[in-house]
Amino acid sequence: MKPLTEFGSRLVTLHNGAQGLRGGVHCVAKEVPGDVPMMDFIGSDNTIDRYNEVIDQKGWQLENFKANPVIPDCHDYSSIAKILGRAVSVSVTDGMLCNRVEFCLDNPLGNLAWKMAQGGFIKSQSVGFIPMEWTNGKANEPDRTYTKQELLEISLVVVPANPGATLGLALKSGAIQRADVRKVLEHLKQFCSDEADPKTKAPASGLGVHDAELMQLARGFNDVLKAT
Numbered sequence: 315m316k317p318l319t320e321f322g323s324r325l326v327t328l329h330n331g332a333q334g335l336r337g338g339v340h341c342v343a344k345e346v347p348g349d350v351p352m353m354d355f356i357g358s359d360n361t362i363d364r365y366n367e368v369i370d371q372k373g374w375q376l377e378n379f380k381a382n383p384v385i386p387d388c389h390d391y392s393s394i395a396k397i398l399g400r401a402v403s404v405s406v407t408d409g410m411l412c413n414r415v416e417f418c419l420d421n422p423l424g425n426l427a428w429k430m431a432q433g434g435f436i437k438s439q440s441v442g443f444i445p446m447e448w449t450n451g452k453a454n455e456p457d458r459t460y461t462k463q464e465l466l467e468i469s470l471v472v473v474p475a476n477p478g479a480t481l482g483l484a485l486k487s488g489a490i491q492r493a494d495v496r497k498v499l500e501h502l503k504q505f506c507s508d509e510a511d512p513k514t515k516a517p518a519s520g521l522g523v524h525d526a527e528l529m530q531l532a533r534g535f536n537d538v539l540k541a542t
Contacts, residue, residue: 315446324365326442328466329391330378334444336389336467337363339411341439343431351417351428352402355439356410366457371406373447373462379404385415387423389442389469395505395528398424398470411441413468422497426490427470433489435480442467481538492542495535502532 318325318333328334346352362368383401390396399417406412417431418424430436447462484490506529 315444316448318445321445328442328444329389330466332444332466334442334464334466336440336442337365338471339439339441341437343434343437345432346414351399351419352414353417353428353431354412354414356412360409362456368456368459369463370459370461371409371411373460374406374411375446375462375464376404376406379465379468383468386467386469387427388471389440389467390527391467393505393528395421395502396423397421398427401468404465404468411465413439415470422494422501426494426498429490429494430480430484431470433484433487435484435487435489436470438471440467440469440471441465442469481535482542485538485542492539495539499532499535499539502528502535506532 321335324335325333326336328336341355344354344356346354360368360371379401383404384391384397385399385401387396387398397418398421399415401413402416404411404413417428419428427436443466444464445460446464448458448460451457451459481490481495485492485495
């Protein structure tokens with residue numbers, strides 16, 4: 315594998331501790347017929363991305379992802395609270411990275427993600443991968459073309475930086491109900507210490523890093539409930 319030094323500050327730590335890249339994928343979400351809560355996400359084609367780079371779909375190495383095909387919220391593997399579902403299949407088909415996600419309805423956050431995806435409020439995924447081989451472009455070419463890359467993560471982005479924007483619209487449209495948001499709020503509070511009660515606005519002192527992150531997410535859901 316080629317050294318990753320040229321990526322500089324773009325490098326992030328992936329869920330297994332390895333250094334790699336993350337990026338959104340172009341995708342179309344399609345519900346799978348039947349009673350099982352599944353959707354097909356078709357994306358990551360050969361389109362030039364915002365970094366002026368291209369991922370050659372033939373270069374995907376999928377073995378490690380298939381060994382642990384968890385679909386979390388926003389690349390957060392720190393807690394089972396953030397598991398939205400699993401990829402029951404992933405493959406390169408017709409020049410696109412395709413995956414079928416089965417949502418975990420027993421997790422209120424997974425149930426919320428399912429309803430938001432059905433309602434058209436989740437339209438993108440984010441992948442984490444380790445670049446292994448690539449070529450740098452010349453004039454009038456993409457800056458970089460990845461020809462071999464190891465897929466480690468696929469995430470759905472349920473709560474953006476401003477949770478009120480997406481959740482508020484989903485509530486107003488009827489795609490989700492206030493009861494769905496309340497269930498998520500109570501679910502998240504189970505994974506935080508008592509100080510994480512979003513109503514108290516307690517500081518994060520004394521909490522672990524992951525506790526603090528879950529507390530902040532719970533506060534975001536609480537703010538949505540108060541605003542709608």
